[in-house]
Amino acid sequence: MEHITLSGHSGAFRMTAEAKLLLVAYLSDARSAVEQSPDGDETVRDIETSIGDRLRDILDGDASIIDETVITRIIADAGPVQGESSPDSGRVPWLCRVEQGKWFGGLCLGLATRSSLRTDWVRTIAILFLFLTGGLLGIAYLIALIFVPRMETVEQYKAAIAWSKQAVRS
Structure with a gap:
């Protein structure tokens, strides 16, 4: 015993x-x-x-x-204990700036990747709203550049999103 x-x-x-x-x-x-x-x-x-x-x-x-x-x-x-399988072992933020292929900051590219929209459409809408809001969207964009985390590539961000969705399902 x-x-x-x-x-x-x-x-x-x-x-x-x-x-x-x-x-x-x-x-x-x-x-x-x-x-x-x-x-x-x-x-x-x-x-x-x-x-x-x-x-x-x-x-x-x-x-x-x-x-x-x-x-x-x-x-x-x-049941078995499983560790986190994400390379970053963390939660994926809703929006990320994407460095590869960015024009200015990468926010539109990150938003397009997250929402599965074409990047040129997101950029066009962002420019349109920039003029419609009298520049307020530009200020919000600059503030977002400070706080939104960044990813190196679109593929890396898509993989992180897919991992996040899979982790939520299981």
């Missing part, structure tokens, strides 16, 4: 050696999967707390020791 302590729980959990090996392997795989994420440590703590809550419920019932079948069921319910 072995004992293991988990984050968020003050006491140790009694379990068989096989159950402890399964749990330690699962948590080790979880750490490896999220080690590049800035929130990786917090994610592993949350997983440990969740598993500990389930184990506490089982031990508060009529079980006195946790065996490998219980751990296997808990791990299966939790």
Whole structure:
């Protein structure tokens, strides 16, 4: 019989050696999967707390020791831990400036890429609105150049958008 302590729980959990090996392997795989994420440590703590809550419920019932079948069921319910697969490991902003192929700043190119419109149409509409607003759009454009993040290529931005949409679906 072995004992293991988990984050968020003050006491140790009694379990068989096989159950402890399964749990330690699962948590080790979880750490490896999220080690590049800035929130990786917090994610592993949350997983440990969740598993500990389930184990506490089982031990508060009529079980006195946790065996490998219980751990296997808990791990299966939790599922595999997957790290972020984005090269930047971050959320994709709604709008980016695109450097390759830009005319002035790359905002119209980024907006065209994001909205799947032709770049020349977006640029034409932007120039039209620049005159219709008496230059206010130009001021907003210059302010946006300061705050909107930039991407190097249209392909890089399209890949980031596709990754973001896929991550939202799963």
